[in-house]
Amino acid sequence: GAGVSQSPSNKVTEKGKDVELRCDPISGHTALYWYRQSLGQGLEFLIYFQGNSAPDKSGLPSDRFSAERTGGSVSTLTIQRTQQEDSAVYLCASTQKPEGEQYFGPGTRLTVT
Amino acid sequence: SQKIEQNSEALNIQEGKTATLTCNYTNYSPAYLQWYRQDPGRGPVFLLLIRENEKEKRKERLKVTFDTTLKQSLFHITASQPADSATYLCALDWSGSARQLTFGSGTQLTVLP
Numbered sequence: 228g229a230g231v232s233q234s235p236s237n238k239v240t241e242k243g244k245d246v247e248l249r250c251d252p253i254s255g256h257t258a259l260y261w262y263r264q265s266l267g268q269g270l271e272f273l274i275y276f277q278g279n280s281a282p283d284k285s286g287l288p289s290d291r292f293s294a295e296r297t298g299g300s301v302s303t304l305t306i307q308r309t310q311q312e313d314s315a316v317y318l319c320a321s322t323q324k325p326e327g328e329q330y331f332g333p334g335t336r337l338t339v340t
Numbered sequence: 341s342q343k344i345e346q347n348s349e350a351l352n353i354q355e356g357k358t359a360t361l362t363c364n365y366t367n368y369s370p371a372y373l374q375w376y377r378q379d380p381g382r383g384p385v386f387l388l389l390i391r392e393n394e395k396e397k398r399k400e401r402l403k404v405t406f407d408t409t410l411k412q413s414l415f416h417i418t419a420s421q422p423a424d425s426a427t428y429l430c431a432l433d434w435s436g437s438a439r440q441l442t443f444g445s446g447t448q449l450t451v452l453p
Contacts, residue, residue: 231383242370260422269429269445270384283439315423326372326433329441331383 229253231332233319240247240309248304248335252321260329261294261304262318270318276302283302341436342434344366344444351419352450361415361447365431369408370432375415378427387428388415420451 232251240246252259257278260269272286274302276296287293291309306313316336320329347366353359363373372391376384381428390397390406390413397404405417427446435440 262443267445270431270443272440272442275439277439286440320383326389328374328386328389329384331385333381333383 231319231321231330233317233332233335235335236333237336237338239340241275242311242339243308245305245307246309246337248306248317248330248337250302250304250319251253252300252302252319253323253330256321256323256330257299258324259296259302260320260322261302261317262289262320264318264334265315273304273317297301306337309337311338311339342432342442344430344432346369346428346430346444347447350448350450351435352452355420355422355451357420359417359424359429359449361430361432363413363415363444363450365432366412368383368434369411370434372433373406373413374431374433374441375402375403376429376431376443378429384429390446402411417449422451422453425450 234249259276261273263273264270276282285333291307294304316334318331318334320331322329343366347362368384369392374389376389380385388397388399389405390404401418405414414419427448429446431441431443
């Protein structure tokens with residue numbers, strides 16, 4: 228079946244604007260993750276959703292960041308009042324079971340000018 | 341806090357040789373460790389998972405070792421090919437529940453023809 232998809236693939240926004248990034252996980256995968264990857268850096272964990280449990284938001288860098296997952300499927304990451312340091316590639320991953328391999332989407336490259 | 345260190349320098353090797361990548365971590369050993377491959381502009385792709393009670397795992401030309409005494413994992417690619425050129429990431433789960441996978445910054449491998 229289809230892999231993890233993300234949209235948009237690229238987003239350029241002005242400082243102070245809000246942005247929404249979308250992730251469509253693989254059908255049937257109960258766990259969904261958001262990561263951020265800055266140039267030349269590793270992946271930084273942002274948030275984790277598992278089924279109907281409360282999400283693990285411990286990686287969100289500030290209260291400008293929020294995410295939701297509707298119906299246990301599609302997830303949206305929202306960044307309010309974007310700052311230049313928010314510029315990065317935002318990656319989404321899903322997995323069928325805890326400790327299983329994570330399937331990543333292609334990412335959304337966010338540039339804040 | 342827990343830290344992960346991968347080969348800090350990019351690694352260049354000649355085609356046909358064995359590439360060895362290092363992943364070192366601090367503090368206590370994770371429940372398991374994963375290795376991913378990432379090509380430019382794409383999300384990481386899962387390669388191998390090794391648990392704390394396993395010493396070695398193989399898959400085709402790939403081999404991973406896990407030494408909890410040294411707090412180190414080694415990732416080997418035998419008979420390397422130019423197509424193996426990519427960035428390789430190690431990822432550790434200290435929780436054992438996959439809630440937070442912590443990624444290293446990666447090692448950029450170039451296999452020269």
